[in-house]
Amino acid sequence: MRGMKRLAAAIFLLSGCLATTLAAADNYPSRPIRLVHGFAAGGAADALSRIIADGLSKKLGQPIIVEAKPGAGGNIAADAIAKAAPDGYTIGLVTGAHAISAATYKSLAYQPAESFEMISTLVYYALVIAVRNDYPAKSLGDLITIAKEKPGALSFGSVGFGSTHHLAGELLNAAAGVEIVHVPYRGDSQSITALLGGEVPIIVGTPVLLAPQIQSGAIRGLAVTSPTRTALLPDVPTVQEAGIKGYDVRTWAGLLAPKGTPPAIMATLNAATLEVLRDPEIKQRLETAVGGEVRGSSPAEMKALIETEIVKWTGVVERAKLPKI
Known part of the structure; x- marks a missing residue:
């Protein structure tokens, strides 16, 4: 009998909690x-x-x-x-x-x-692989050729270690068979400043922040990381267009x-x-x-x-x- 009373009490409490939860959901958000x-x-x-x-x-x-x-x-x-x-x-x-x-x-x-x-x-949204406008590489293909001639000599900047930007660069290394060294910065603005100041020859950045610099001619966009071109930068080809099939990085x-x-x-x-x-x-x-x-x-x-x-x-x-x- 005592056990039945405990069970009934537990069921009562459970039903009360369920009713409270359902009522909260019905009134959501309050x-x-x-x-x-x-x-x-x-x-x-x-x-x-x-x-x-x-x-x-x-x-x-x-x-x-x-x-x-x-x-x-x-x-x-x-x-x-x-x-x-x-x-x-x-x-x-x-x-x-x-x-x-x-x-x-x-x-x-x-x-x-x-x-x-x-x-x-x-x-x-895609990312952009970019260089300063006076850098010798006019295309991603050119960049890969230079990187293969100088393994480990080139570096690319990103918004930080473990970011999508960083791993997009590492995936390019693996897919193209090159060794471009990663340099982390604290955000897109710092990496863009580092590129323009000559600290790094390459960055992987966000299109909306790079677009004004690309349109002004200060930076050259070599490739976007998505399978199709982005409406924001329609003249910048994709990594796949450079011959690296299957490459797809979109954050x-x-x-x-x-x-x-x-x-x-x-x-x-x-x-x-x-x-x-x-x-x-x-x-x-x-x-x-x-x-x-x-x-x-x-x-x-x-x-x-x-x-x-x-x-x-x-x-x-x-x-x-x-x-x-």
Whole structure:
């Protein structure tokens, strides 16, 4: 009899918790939502976060407060998101670096795919391999020829170790059979300054930041890393056009939430995000911010993307024999 009473009490408590959860989901959102990202204010991730926050705020009827937690390639922010209450009031924006972290770090306090509920991808964008305008290489083919003649003598700058920019260069090394040494900088602006100042002859950078320098003639874009040319730099050929078949590096940005966020809330966030991405004004703002292509997804598609990218970049890191952090 006593056991039956305990069972009844447990069932009562469980049903009460379930009712509370369902009620919370039905009323969602009833207060401001925090959107966390892991990069410096004023950068691409920050710009994307503020644009999507603006759209979601109007759609959901609550303020979306953007919070930057920069450091460790986005890992500090990802850890904070993973440990937040799974109630839909903390969401995060992550980039391609989220999957790369699994390949470049010895250990993480969270699992990039399993510690989160995915909402949707937002945008994909290519990178640009560029040199100063007075550099001898007039094409990527020329650069590869020079690199083969001088193994280890050339260097390329990027926004930092373990970034998509860095691994795009390492993948080029492997695909073209060359050895161009990586030099990390703290952001695109520093790497562009280093290129213009002659510290490095090559950089891998973000199209939207390199486009003005390319259009002014100060920098020459040798190739974009996507399979097709980018609308922002239509005259810059792709790496594949230079004869390196199968080369494809596109970084991306997407939204996620802590593991265990109720399915009803996740469905609300996914539907609202996809609706925002269909808004012509928001779409144009997002694409202009990074020189990329807006593309939403289902939660399952975003999780599959992250899992695929982890495998891809782990292979690149292992082939390049890069030391893990």
